[in-house]
Amino acid sequence: MSGSASTTEINPLRQALPRTQVPEPSAIVLFGATGDLAHRKLVPALFRLAQSGHLPSECAIVGFARRDWTDDDLRAEYRKTLAKEIGGPDFDALWAQFAPRLVFSPGTFDDPASFHRLKKTLDEIDRTHNTRGNRVYYLAVSPEFFSTIIEHLGSADLIYPWQQSSPWSRVVIEKPFGHDLESARALNLDVSHVLDESQVYRIDHYLGKETVQNILALRFGNSIFEPTWDRRYVHSVQVTVAEEVGMAGGRGAYYDTAGTIRDMVQNHMMQLLCLVAMEPPVNLSADAVRNEKVKVLQALPKWTPEDVRRNVIRAQYTAGSIHGAEVPGYRQEKGVNPESTTDSYVAIRLELNNWRWAGVPFFLRTGKRLPKRATEIAIQFRRPPTQLFEHEGDGHAEGNQLVLRIQPNEGASLTFEAKIPGSRRRLQDVRMDFRYGTAFAVPPPEAYERLLLDSMLGDQSLYTRTDEVESAWRFITQILDAWKIPGMPRPDEYVAGSWGPESADALIARDGARWRRL
Numbered sequence: 001m002s003g004s005a006s007t008t009e010i011n012p013l014r015q016a017l018p019r020t021q022v023p024e025p026s027a028i029v030l031f032g033a034t035g036d037l038a039h040r041k042l043v044p045a046l047f048r049l050a051q052s053g054h055l056p057s058e059c060a061i062v063g064f065a066r067r068d069w070t071d072d073d074l075r076a077e078y079r080k081t082l083a084k085e086i087g088g089p090d091f092d093a094l095w096a097q098f099a100p101r102l103v104f105s106p107g108t109f110d111d112p113a114s115f116h117r118l119k120k121t122l123d124e125i126d127r128t129h130n131t132r133g134n135r136v137y138y139l140a141v142s143p144e145f146f147s148t149i150i151e152h153l154g155s156a157d158l159i160y161p162w163q164q165s166s167p168w169s170r171v172v173i174e175k176p177f178g179h180d181l182e183s184a185r186a187l188n189l190d191v192s193h194v195l196d197e198s199q200v201y202r203i204d205h206y207l208g209k210e211t212v213q214n215i216l217a218l219r220f221g222n223s224i225f226e227p228t229w230d231r232r233y234v235h236s237v238q239v240t241v242a243e244e245v246g247m248a249g250g251r252g253a254y255y256d257t258a259g260t261i262r263d264m265v266q267n268h269m270m271q272l273l274c275l276v277a278m279e280p281p282v283n284l285s286a287d288a289v290r291n292e293k294v295k296v297l298q299a300l301p302k303w304t305p306e307d308v309r310r311n312v313i314r315a316q317y318t319a320g321s322i323h324g325a326e327v328p329g330y331r332q333e334k335g336v337n338p339e340s341t342t343d344s345y346v347a348i349r350l351e352l353n354n355w356r357w358a359g360v361p362f363f364l365r366t367g368k369r370l371p372k373r374a375t376e377i378a379i380q381f382r383r384p385p386t387q388l389f390e391h392e393g394d395g396h397a398e399g400n401q402l403v404l405r406i407q408p409n410e411g412a413s414l415t416f417e418a419k420i421p422g423s424r425r426r427l428q429d430v431r432m433d434f435r436y437g438t439a440f441a442v443p444p445p446e447a448y449e450r451l452l453l454d455s456m457l458g459d460q461s462l463y464t465r466t467d468e469v470e471s472a473w474r475f476i477t478q479i480l481d482a483w484k485i486p487g488m489p490r491p492d493e494y495v496a497g498s499w500g501p502e503s504a505d506a507l508i509a510r511d512g513a514r515w516r517r518l
């Protein structure tokens, strides 16, 4: 298969996002400006947006953090990061345009005076940078500060009434949004005291990935897939998010309190499930899309602890090797309790209780220290009602399988059966393959570029809504609660560098299926 893309309205500088999407002037306040996320993702994304002409010239980036820094200190720090992350022959010229946008506002998250000082700084920036009072507040901080910061933003008059369309204020909240249903509800309540839902942008960076957005394009921008996209034709669906990384970058302590179920399943995997299983929205507005996604989450099963035991596998990696390098086991990682029962791998078999999907098993698996990094969704179609042909090889035909590769090697492939040339009626699996890289000669934008741009444009479609977050937590919390019951089995084990525990193979084998080899 091949594809072609029109480049007529695409920015010649960096042709990933349509040029027409230039937001109104605004100030972007980064809470946690000196942190890891700001350095690794947010500032590079803002720089790229500036580079591609998507940041209006009247746009300032305000770093808010506890350091005793000046604007120049912030600039020097970000320059180092950007030179390393982006660099290139034009870097100095681009940096010279970018640097004056950067302003530092020192402060602590629980100090009202810091927020009053921030207000003065922002008022001043409105004059110097002509940002017209518009604000995006980005909470790239540890979750215990979310409520405090939002409360202080409210008390310092940094949030405008939501009914007013101009100037506007919006708050982007990083993950994790709660650690169970109760805490997510409490956080939503705190948020609602200060902000209207239309001002809240809850991040799930998977939604910013181009290939994740393409799930809807493939399903609803074509007419050939949708008629077969249900229980009549689909045998099962597999969603895999495999990672090679372990607890690098000192993540052990955080991870041990979260586990894969909170870190990956509650957010990213639930979003992938929603996009693959949802009904067509009436249009692509934020609420139309989110209404349909939330219905999928509402159709998730309600499980007893015994159901959880039968349908959810949790496991931890033991010492092993990845690409020939020895790696420690999960419980030997820095920051992890040596007695930990936290999951570094989860596999789930679930059915959605709705008209379209009743009876179709969805298999989800995700884990750290698996043999390779790969995210994909595989739709396995049913076999033809009668078998007229023999099959080549071990007799195991893949049959019709549509695989959406989210990362890496972004693309999609369709497997079907073809007759092997010759006198016998024998079939073999063959594949049609589509690759983004080949079809569109432009790199996809980084997820954070798209998400930041959308927050400035006021487009919430790639952000999660209150009811979505709570419905996902409702499903996850019943699993977490079951795991706490005395007598529930401890996590299984898998060797680092393998594809997970045997119990996960047994889980899928119950339905006569097997995990795809990636």
Ligand code: BG6
Pocket: 243, 245, 263, 264
């Ligand atoms: C993050 C998780 O949300 O997503 C990490 O906290 C995980 O544990 C990461 O590694 C995966 O993101 P990506 O974009 O690399 O697939």
